[in-house]
Amino acid sequence: MRSVVRDRPVILLAALGVAFATGCDQSVPNDGATLGSAPAVVAARPASHPLPARFGVGRAATEGDISVLDIDIMPDGNGLPRGRGTAVDGATIYASSCVACHGADLQGTLLGGRLVPAPDALGFPDGDVPISMKAIGNYWPYATTVFDYVRRAMPLDRPGSLSDDDVYAITAYLLWKNGIVDETVVMSAEALPAIQMPAWDRFIVDDRLGSDRVR
Amino acid sequence: MTDTPEALPSTESTASEPVPHVTRRDLLAGAAAIAAASALRELGAPDIAAQEVLSVPSVPSDPTKIPGAPAGDTGARSAFETPVREHVSSSLSKTPLHELEGTITPADLHYERHHGGIPTIDPNRYELLVHGLVERPTVFSLQDLERLPAVTRTCFLECSGNMRRNGPEETTAQSLCGLTSQSEWTGVPLAVVLDEAGVQAGASWFLAEGMDAAVLSRSIPLEKAYDDALLVYAQNGEAIRPANGYPVRLFLPGWEGNTSVKWLRRLELADRPFMSREETSKYTEGIKGGKARQFSFVMDARSVITHPNYPAHVEQGWNEVGGLAWSGRGRIARADLSFDEGETWVSAELQEPVLSKAHTRFRYLWRWDGAETTVMSRAVDETGYVQPSLREFIDARGPHSGPYHRNPITGVRIRTDGQVVYRTEPWE
Numbered sequence A: 001m002r003s004v005v006r007d008r009p010v011i012l013l014a015a016l017g018v019a020f021a022t023g024c025d026q027s028v029p030n031d032g033a034t035l036g037s038a039p040a041v042v043a044a045r046p047a048s049h050p051l052p053a054r055f056g057v058g059r060a061a062t063e064g065d066i067s068v069l070d071i072d073i074m075p076d077g078n079g080l081p082r083g084r085g086t087a088v089d090g091a092t093i094y095a096s097s098c099v100a101c102h103g104a105d106l107q108g109t110l111l112g113g114r115l116v117p118a119p120d121a122l123g124f125p126d127g128d129v130p131i132s133m134k135a136i137g138n139y140w141p142y143a144t145t146v147f148d149y150v151r152r153a154m155p156l157d158r159p160g161s162l163s164d165d166d167v168y169a170i171t172a173y174l175l176w177k178n179g180i181v182d183e184t185v186v187m188s189a190e191a192l193p194a195i196q197m198p199a200w201d202r203f204i205v206d207d208r209l210g211s212d213r214v215r
Numbered sequence B: 001m002t003d004t005p006e007a008l009p010s011t012e013s014t015a016s017e018p019v020p021h022v023t024r025r026d027l028l029a030g031a032a033a034i035a036a037a038s039a040l041r042e043l044g045a046p047d048i049a050a051q052e053v054l055s056v057p058s059v060p061s062d063p064t065k066i067p068g069a070p071a072g073d074t075g076a077r078s079a080f081e082t083p084v085r086e087h088v089s090s091s092l093s094k095t096p097l098h099e100l101e102g103t104i105t106p107a108d109l110h111y112e113r114h115h116g117g118i119p120t121i122d123p124n125r126y127e128l129l130v131h132g133l134v135e136r137p138t139v140f141s142l143q144d145l146e147r148l149p150a151v152t153r154t155c156f157l158e159c160s161g162n163m164r165r166n167g168p169e170e171t172t173a174q175s176l177c178g179l180t181s182q183s184e185w186t187g188v189p190l191a192v193v194l195d196e197a198g199v200q201a202g203a204s205w206f207l208a209e210g211m212d213a214a215v216l217s218r219s220i221p222l223e224k225a226y227d228d229a230l231l232v233y234a235q236n237g238e239a240i241r242p243a244n245g246y247p248v249r250l251f252l253p254g255w256e257g258n259t260s261v262k263w264l265r266r267l268e269l270a271d272r273p274f275m276s277r278e279e280t281s282k283y284t285e286g287i288k289g290g291k292a293r294q295f296s297f298v299m300d301a302r303s304v305i306t307h308p309n310y311p312a313h314v315e316q317g318w319n320e321v322g323g324l325a326w327s328g329r330g331r332i333a334r335a336d337l338s339f340d341e342g343e344t345w346v347s348a349e350l351q352e353p354v355l356s357k358a359h360t361r362f363r364y365l366w367r368w369d370g371a372e373t374t375v376m377s378r379a380v381d382e383t384g385y386v387q388p389s390l391r392e393f394i395d396a397r398g399p400h401s402g403p404y405h406r407n408p409i410t411g412v413r414i415r416t417d418g419q420v421v422y423r424t425e426p427w428e
Helices: A008-023 A039-044 A063-069 A087-097 A144-153 A164-177 B024-042 B048-054 B142-147 B173-177 B190-197 B390-397
Strands: A203-205 B086-089 B092-094 B127-132 B138-141 B151-158 B180-189 B205-210 B217-221 B230-235 B249-251 B264-270 B285-287 B291-294 B302-307 B317-326 B332-338 B360-368 B373-381 B410-414 B420-422
Touching: A063 B127, A087 A164, A144 A164, B127 B190, B138 B142, B138 B190, B142 B180, B142 B230, B173 B302, B180 B190, B180 B317, B190 B230, B190 B264, B285 B390, B302 B373, B302 B410, B317 B332, B317 B373, B332 B360, B360 B373
Parallel strands: A203 B291, B127 B264
Antiparallel strands: B086 B092, B127 B138, B151 B180, B180 B230, B205 B217, B205 B264, B230 B249, B285 B291, B302 B317, B317 B360, B332 B373, B373 B410, B410 B420
């Protein structure tokens, strides 16, 4: 990853270089080669109207602005709220909020995806295994993602309506049903990031570029 | 209506004569209108009522002999033109590629893919939060963003899951790969916005999050922000359509569609990716050797023949074979056609201007001799990347690599009677 440490005016000019390349002359390659140097832009700008280092647009964000939106959870547990829940609690919530779409056996329905591997699952669903085999237990690399996604987007008809305790409970239930944790585990901000998922080491970063043939 | 010269052509077609541009909906509407008109006639109503039932303008035998319609607030398509998106589900609809010309997709025909429906957002209350590893966490209003230097750029936007497998002969280009569209986008370079907040040393990724019911989030390498990422608020000269992210969306040229997060509400800078559901369990591809590919952002080179396409017929003699080619890696260098199942290839003409990361129209004049013929198209981009055959694709990825980033060569077959069908090819 390229470092982003550099002088602000250079960054700004680079951005405007993109602007000119794409807005005025579409024949200029926009593959990054224009970044970091935009002499034509600099030369064309009269000294009476220098580019500012900043435009001074926008207002300072408050703690409240940030806390109400900052809901993401990272694999190390960063962002997890206080709270706790068990698989037993989760079973009750599943029956009332999840079962209609994901099914009593968690195998999914026409309305919602599979949550546990199929009984005849063929191991990790790579390019030689039907993608329909994908489930939390055999494909998701991080347990924290279950919490993050359930809290932000589920249930489908009432997204974001579950309490943090409820989400911990549902997460415990789903991980138990996938055979990853014991039925008695108490899910919390400490317990969740400590879980190593079966697929944690299956993912590689995109390696297609740099080849003129399909990879 | 069918016995008068004023009738719409859609009511004159018959089932035995498939006519392009006439949909089943037209035929049904026409049939309903005929039934209603005859019922009204039986009641003694004047024939003019039939035209009102049709709710399309009457067609004079000579339009130079009566005054035309007045100017209006907004325009509408000719009543003779009825392109529609193909709804695959409530969260997905495809652009009618085979019914469009040029390279710009009309905004109301842009493909749709949403993960929690289309939110309704008041532009006067819209706010974008930029925080995390920045010097000055900042909130931008829509007016703030519109004050910053704007750029306009024409690019394709394609869903990473844009390939129907094992479609039947009746598969149109729309049905095959209509999850790609092209617009002229206007907005502010993301780099300008980030510099307003001041990116801290050590930041290398940012989370882009939408304000839809899925609160969709994707981690994006910061490099893309300083390459060509935009925060766009206009599409084809007007405000972005709600389905395309109104009032503000991220736009990442050449990258899989879901990373261009719509209805953008938050950007959080960090020193690593966030590992959201979309970038772990969802938009990743199983490949060979027990692995899955992650953060596969760039859309590979691709092409599709749009003309002729099912359900058209072609006539013997000169015909134009045309379509679209595009690549997320840069410009299209060549669009090749094969009339012999891939044995030999000829290069089609590319319509200028050929833009980077943009749909490029190709055309090739060809004389059909009446023999059954297949025509396949193959894109080659400026990096030298060659669109693979289905065989090459499956050999590289495996037969079950999932719905994302499928870009094999496809084609059409012209039967001896001129009927154009999709060139079927088993995915195995």
